[in-house]
Amino acid sequence: MMDIEFVRSRFIKHFDGKTGNVYASPGRINLIGEHTDYNGGFVFPGAVDKGVMAEMRANGTEDTVMAYAIDLKDRVDFKLSDPDGPRASWARYIYGIALEMKKLGVPVKGFNIAFAGDVPLGAGMSSSAAMESCFACGLNDIFGENKVSQWDMVLAGQATEHNYCGVNCGIMDQFASVFGKAGCLMRLDCRSREFEYFPFKPDGYRLVLLDSVVKHQLAGSPYNDRRRSCENVVKHIAAKHPEGKFETLRDCTWEQLEEVKEEVGAEDYKRAKFVLGEKDRVLAVCDALNEGDYEKVGEMMYKTHEGLSKDYEVSCEELDFLNDIAKEDGVTGSRIMGGGFGGCTINLVRNDLYKKFIEDAKKRFNEKYGHEPKVYDVVIGDGSRKLC
Ligand code: GLA
Numbered sequence: 001m002m003d004i005e006f007v008r009s010r011f012i013k014h015f016d017g018k019t020g021n022v023y024a025s026p027g028r029i030n031l032i033g034e035h036t037d038y039n040g041g042f043v044f045p046g047a048v049d050k051g052v053m054a055e056m057r058a059n060g061t062e063d064t065v066m067a068y069a070i071d072l073k074d075r076v077d078f079k080l081s082d083p084d085g086p087r088a089s090w091a092r093y094i095y096g097i098a099l100e101m102k103k104l105g106v107p108v109k110g111f112n113i114a115f116a117g118d119v120p121l122g123a124g125m126s127s128s129a130a131m132e133s134c135f136a137c138g139l140n141d142i143f144g145e146n147k148v149s150q151w152d153m154v155l156a157g158q159a160t161e162h163n164y165c166g167v168n169c170g171i172m173d174q175f176a177s178v179f180g181k182a183g184c185l186m187r188l189d190c191r192s193r194e195f196e197y198f199p200f201k202p203d204g205y206r207l208v209l210l211d212s213v214v215k216h217q218l219a220g221s222p223y224n225d226r227r228r229s230c231e232n233v234v235k236h237i238a239a240k241h242p243e244g245k246f247e248t249l250r251d252c253t254w255e256q257l258e259e260v261k262e263e264v265g266a267e268d269y270k271r272a273k274f275v276l277g278e279k280d281r282v283l284a285v286c287d288a289l290n291e292g293d294y295e296k297v298g299e300m301m302y303k304t305h306e307g308l309s310k311d312y313e314v315s316c317e318e319l320d321f322l323n324d325i326a327k328e329d330g331v332t333g334s335r336i337m338g339g340g341f342g343g344c345t346i347n348l349v350r351n352d353l354y355k356k357f358i359e360d361a362k363k364r365f366n367e368k369y370g371h372e373p374k375v376y377d378v379v380i381g382d383g384s385r386k387l388c
Pocket of ligand 1: 033034035036037038126169170171172173338339340
């Protein structure tokens with residue numbers, strides 16, 4: 001259970017008995033637009049009602065951070081001036097975001113922090129972005145007179161992943177965590193950073209996540225490899241068209257991709273093909289949502305799953321199995337959500353099918369893998385905020 005009193009009681013107990021301020025930031029879902037953010041494309045995320053809550057307070061030291069991870073019962077103290085920083089992976093998010101906020105001009109000094117979370121770890125719901133944006137929000141408030149803009153906090157979170165956690169991620173997760181709004185999905189153009197709130201109340205349908213409980217891990221090579229493949233294709237296209245400006249796959253056409261097919265090799269070609277298709281699918285989903293055509297939305301979700309599984313190769317057996325069950329049960333849309341390599345499927349289900357689908361998925365998954373998938377009904381919540 002995560003509430004202010006719970007976090008506060010641990011903060012008081014583990015430090016000097018004084019209270020601080022409490023901040024919260026959510027994890028996210030993404031309706032469609034996967035692996036498009038670092039390709040300058042579109043994404044369609046929303047914040048969820050689960051996330052991270054932290055109590056924080058300046059401790060009067062120059063640069064000593066005393067941190068307590070409530071769920072892990074783990075305490076780590078470190079200095080911001082230590083060039084290596086702490087080793088515990090959770091503490092690296094605190095260290096990283098503090099240094100990134102300093103780069104933005106926030107005079108961060110020593111502080112105490114205790115935090116807890118209820119966004120499932122490794123489920124592809126961005127628990128790490130929830131931490132980054134929660135800590136950024138706190139540091140901005142405590143040391144920075146809230147002068148750092150929301151966008152700069154998004155970028156500080158992303159830089160934390162790049163510089164301290166080994167994941168070359170895009171901006172979707174941190175964006176959703178900072179800018180989320182209850183009841184709304186957001187369509188973000190990751191190149192121009194323009195975005196729009198889309199109230200999401202699909203009449204007769206609901207969104208549900210099925211967590212395979214295969215832990216997804218983005219740190220390490222597979223995620224970064226995908227990104228490198230995309231960049232490689234752009235490099236080859238740019239070399240063929242010196243007159244043009246090619247920064248990301250967003251700037252490339254299907255014809256240009258075909259031109260470099262042989263030279264980039266089958267793997268990079270397939271990956272780029274997925275990204276170009278996904279760009280078109282997000283736009284098709286926007287139109288379908290405007291028309292209230294949820295069957296079309298669902299059709300695009302299945303196509304995305306197929307692309308993520310066969311071309312981008314970020315699925316796994318368990319996620320493909322959950323997707324097959326959805327299809328066989330007549331679920332409107334279903335696909336892997338987030339970076340992949342484990343985690344959840346996101347499912348758009350008609351109300352009248354919901355019960356049967358969940359029962360089937362639990363039963364069949366259990367028969368095959370010896371445990372049930374976890375079920376999370378999606379509630380779209382607010383972004384980062386100060387609670388008290
Ligand atoms: C992870 C990354 C995001 C995005 C997704 C895939 O969640 O952090 O930036 O690339 O994978 O869409």
